Amino acid sequence: xxxxxxxxxxxxxxxxxxQVWRIDAELTCDGAACVLHPTGAGxxxxxxxxxxxxxxxxxxxxxxxxSALAALLAQPYAGVQGxxxxxxxxxxxxxxxxRLVVGG
Amino acid sequence: xxxVTVLTGFLGSGKTTLLSRLxxxxxxxxxxxxxxxxxxxxxxxxxxESSDENIVELNSGCLCCxxxxxxxxxxxxxxxxxxxxxxxxxxxIIIETTGLADPVPILHALMTDxxxxxxIRLEGVVTTVDAVNxxxxxxxxxxxxxxxxxxxxxxxxxxDLADPEASNLPKRLRALNPAVPLLPVTQGEINPAxxxxxxxxxxxxxxxxxxxxxxxxxxxxxxxxxxxxxxxxIRAHAFTWTQPVHAVALxxxxxxxxxxxxxxxxxxxxxxxxxxxxxxxxxxxxVQNVIxxxxxxxxxxxxxxxxxxxxxxxxLPGPWxxxxxxxxxxxxxxxxARRDNTSNSx
Numbered sequence: 001x002x003x004x005x006x007x008x009x010x011x012x013x014x015x016x017x018x019q020v021w022r023i024d025a026e027l028t029c030d031g032a033a034c035v036l037h038p039t040g041a042g043x044x045x046x047x048x049x050x051x052x053x054x055x056x057x058x059x060x061x062x063x064x065x066x067s068a069l070a071a072l073l074a075q076p077y078a079g080v081q082g083x084x085x086x087x088x089x090x091x092x093x094x095x096x097x098x099r100l101v102v103g104g
Numbered sequence: 105x106x107x108v109t110v111l112t113g114f115l116g117s118g119k120t121t122l123l124s125r126l127x128x129x130x131x132x133x134x135x136x137x138x139x140x141x142x143x144x145x146x147x148x149x150x151x152x153e154s155s156d157e158n159i160v161e162l163n164s165g166c167l168c169c170x171x172x173x174x175x176x177x178x179x180x181x182x183x184x185x186x187x188x189x190x191x192x193x194x195x196x197i198i199i200e201t202t203g204l205a206d207p208v209p210i211l212h213a214l215m216t217d218x219x220x221x222x223x224i225r226l227e228g229v230v231t232t233v234d235a236v237n238x239x240x241x242x243x244x245x246x247x248x249x250x251x252x253x254x255x256x257x258x259x260x261x262x263x264d265l266a267d268p269e270a271s272n273l274p275k276r277l278r279a280l281n282p283a284v285p286l287l288p289v290t291q292g293e294i295n296p297a298x299x300x301x302x303x304x305x306x307x308x309x310x311x312x313x314x315x316x317x318x319x320x321x322x323x324x325x326x327x328x329x330x331x332x333x334x335x336x337x338i339r340a341h342a343f344t345w346t347q348p349v350h351a352v353a354l355x356x357x358x359x360x361x362x363x364x365x366x367x368x369x370x371x372x373x374x375x376x377x378x379x380x381x382x383x384x385x386x387x388x389x390x391v392q393n394v395i396x397x398x399x400x401x402x403x404x405x406x407x408x409x410x411x412x413x414x415x416x417x418x419x420l421p422g423p424w425x426x427x428x429x430x431x432x433x434x435x436x437x438x439x440x441a442r443r444d445n446t447s448n449s450x
Binding site for chain 1: 215216356358359360361362363364365366367368392393394395396397420421423424427428431432434435438439442445446
């Protein structure tokens, strides 16, 4: 799948995630990126799928928010899992989370 | 490991009547019972009309909220006393919850407590719903909805007093929990074999349980649209997945569900065609962020070999699960293909 197609299809994934997180945000996606504009306060968050020159694919999550958040997000995410976590943390830094437990 | 069955059901739904009948059945002679009651003076153990030393009463609060630790201690003590020979040996444990208990935290505790790991295994959840008041109770009490939602068997009680169809009760229960068998009884009369050894978490008998929920209609979500009902936010989502799933993708999928859905993922069941194990499907069961270790079937129960998932959730968007699995599986496939291309060109 091309980066353009990934970025376009990301809409369904992020739209559902916003419902899971109970976060109100306007979501727009095109071939270049997805942008989440939080309803009310909060800076927009940009999500992109990138394939670099050596054919490695990753996700970037960025924000125009304060430098601390920008620094937190300034890293590539190898997969959907890290990307979703970064988007959620950017939109709601105090979200309570759980980890998978394999139990009997 | 000793199988543990959680017997739950709303106040007055017939749990104690059912339990009273069950423990008198010859097949249930080697059963230990833990009863949880509200208040300082419990009655249920008296109503059971038994002085069996294997009946333990917990009456310091409700299992689901205040005394989960007490439950663990009680189970540990029960197992220790059996080991010492202080009490009659037993082959199974039944935990009767209070009528107001949310069973989900109890299942969570049973599945995750380190002290009990290796000694017990959760066999399943039996929920009583009475034909007289069951529909109204679902309307009014969220606890009753959750009790029905997580059930592996629902016992419809008091069917001699009211026709459950008259209040549309079976349809509502199936909307909450599409695969669950509904077992009508009067005066608690039932063959224990219909409730126990159901095989949900038992590798030796799991095919029957899988067959039960394979009967789910996988073509649409199961949902009421009535904002006045407590069960309006509880939904069953099901989908079929025709492509094999990478094992890594399944792991990532479950990790993401646990992290993001957590308490709102009341129950997850699935049979999965893993790319790495096409002839032996994996069976998954989960409660909230806790997933039971994968079970493996010897063969597919049907010829389609398609993965099937059932999610019972509180206010979660059903289509998202399929979208998420599609994304994660596609990403893993691309990563593997990219790695293989790199290896081949090196």
